[in-house]
Amino acid sequence: MPEPLRRRRPGRCGVVSSKTDRSSGRYAPPVSWKPLRALTRRSVLPALAAMLVLGAGAAAHANRPVPFGDRMATPGGADASPVSAQTLNTGTLELKVGPGLEAYDRATGRPAWSYRREGATALYLAMAGESAVVVWDDGMVTSVRPSDHEVRWHRAVPGLSDWLSGDGDPDAATRTDTERREIAVQRAAAALQPVIEDEPGVAVVTPALTMVFRDRDGDLRFNSRPLGGCSYDPLRAVHTDDAVLVPRTCTGTNSSGHPLPGGITGIRLDGQGWQLNAGPQVLLKSLDGHQVAIDDGPIVGRRVFDTRKGALEPLCGGPTVPFAALKPHTDCPAS
Numbered sequence: 001m002p003e004p005l006r007r008r009r010p011g012r013c014g015v016v017s018s019k020t021d022r023s024s025g026r027y028a029p030p031v032s033w034k035p036l037r038a039l040t041r042r043s044v045l046p047a048l049a050a051m052l053v054l055g056a057g058a059a060a061h062a063n064r065p066v067p068f069g070d071r072m073a074t075p076g077g078a079d080a081s082p083v084s085a086q087t088l089n090t091g092t093l094e095l096k097v098g099p100g101l102e103a104y105d106r107a108t109g110r111p112a113w114s115y116r117r118e119g120a121t122a123l124y125l126a127m128a129g130e131s132a133v134v135v136w137d138d139g140m141v142t143s144v145r146p147s148d149h150e151v152r153w154h155r156a157v158p159g160l161s162d163w164l165s166g167d168g169d170p171d172a173a174t175r176t177d178t179e180r181r182e183i184a185v186q187r188a189a190a191a192l193q194p195v196i197e198d199e200p201g202v203a204v205v206t207p208a209l210t211m212v213f214r215d216r217d218g219d220l221r222f223n224s225r226p227l228g229g230c231s232y233d234p235l236r237a238v239h240t241d242d243a244v245l246v247p248r249t250c251t252g253t254n255s256s257g258h259p260l261p262g263g264i265t266g267i268r269l270d271g272q273g274w275q276l277n278a279g280p281q282v283l284l285k286s287l288d289g290h291q292v293a294i295d296d297g298p299i300v301g302r303r304v305f306d307t308r309k310g311a312l313e314p315l316c317g318g319p320t321v322p323f324a325a326l327k328p329h330t331d332c333p334a335s
Contacts, residue, residue, distance in 0.1 A: 086185075088125060090132065090146050097122050101134055101144060113149045117142075123164065123188035128215040129200030135188040137164055141204055143215055153218030157204045157211055163234075164188055190234040197241040197289070201269045205234040205246055212244070212267055221269055228252060229260055236282075241289035243268045243307035249280050264294070266307065274310060 088095045093112055096102045100116035120136040127133070131143045131152060139161030143152040164184045166172055175183070193203040200215045203222075210232055212222035226232055229252015237246040244267045250260035262282065266274035278296050285293040290308040295301075304313040 086124065088127065088132070090127060090130075093146050095125060095132055095146060097125055097134075101125060101132060103146060103149065115144060115149060115151070123185050124192055126192050126194045126202065127196070128194040128202050129196055131200070131215050133192060133194065133202050133215070135160075135164075135192050135204075137161065137184055137188075139164070141192070141202070141213070143218060152215075153213075155204075155211075155213055155218055155220075157206065157209070159206045159208050160191060160204065163206050164191070187234065190237060193237055193239040193244040195239060195242055195244065195269055199269050203239070203244040203246075203267055205232055205237050205244070207231040207234065210244075210246055210265070210267065212269060214269060222267055222271065222273070224265060224267070226250075226265075227260060230262075232265070236284060238284045238286045238292055240286055240292060240307045245284055245292055245305070245307070247278065247282050247284065266305075266310075268307070272310065276305070 086097045089106065092106055094104045094106050096104065098114075100114060100122050102114050103112040104110065105112050117136060117140070120138045120140060122134050123137055125132050125134045128143070130145060130147070132146050134142045134144065136142065139157055139159075141155045141157060141160075144150065145152055162168060164187050166175070166180065166183050166187070191205050193205060195201055195203070201213055201221065202215065203210060203212045208225060208231065210222075210224045211220060213219065214221050226248050227250065230248050230250035233247045233249055237244060239245070246265045246267070248263045248265055250262055252260050254260055262278050262280040264274075264276040264278045264282065264284070266276065276294070278294065279300065281297065283295040285295070287293055287304070290306055291313070292305045292307065294303045294305055296303070305311070306313055
């Protein structure tokens with residue numbers, strides 16, 4: 001017998017739903033409908049506050065200080081005011097040391113680009129492979145690729161700034177500004193020792209620390225401190241194409257009370273190194289890409305060290321051969 005018809009019941013808000021509950025045959029409860037609520041001042045304030053915070057964060061991010069104070073200018077951005085007469089030719093560019101690193105087109109003489117660091121002055125530059133490495137008066141060392149003026153890395157060397165300034169020297173108070181600047185440039189040139197063979201890099205030498213950086217990525221490959229009572233002498237350091245030799249002067253004594261000997265620390269970028277005995281006044285002179293003359297006074301005499309072999313060569317023009325296992329050196333370099 002057919003089921004009798006049922007009356008529709010009005011839902012909430014007086015709305016009659018046309019949907020039915022098939023399981024029971026009854027009509028489903030109606031869907032409630034409410035009009036859109038108007039925005040009030042209280043509801044708008046949190047949204048505005050969030051927008052202001054986001055806007056302030058974006059502005060702060062856009063105007064944040066440039067790391068290390070880097071400022072790269074295209075032609076016409078700044079004129080050079082050299083602090084030294086140093087220039088260096090690389091490819092189509094001539095590089096000059098001014099307040100920063102200034103590049104000029106060698107063909108036209110026109111400025112190509114200018115690189116500065118706020119609050120710092122460039123003192124000296126050297127080439128390590130295809131990169132120009134700059135020493136700054138605040139103790140920072142920077143690698144720049146001249147071809148596209150890309151700043152590749154910065155490294156801070158502990159104690160470098162103090163040694164460059166010379167403020168701790170006994171006669172520091174009597175120096176003129178010109179003398180201070182000249183000393184800083186001279187020391188910067190001594191501190192920066194590039195190596196170019198195989199894997200280009202630079203050694204940075206201070207009296208209390210020597211650090212070696214690979215130019216490809218600025219990776220620290222070597223660091224060394226002298227013995228207690230000793231110090232490195234950057235002003236007597238030399239480099240070849242593949243190594244750096246740094247004299248060491250000692251004023252202290254050992255546990256027996258005897259004076260500590262001087263010496264020479266040899267460093268290669270690949271991690272190989274040497275320690276050579278030498279007197280306190282030993283003088284080094286780079287002869288070519290792999291040989292260094294070691295002049296150790298009238299008693300020990302003059303020797304030649306080959307950084308590629310990591311060994312002393314026989315004395316040129318002398319009757320003594322320090323190591324008999326070495327073959328006689330027939331082509332002595334000119335001194």
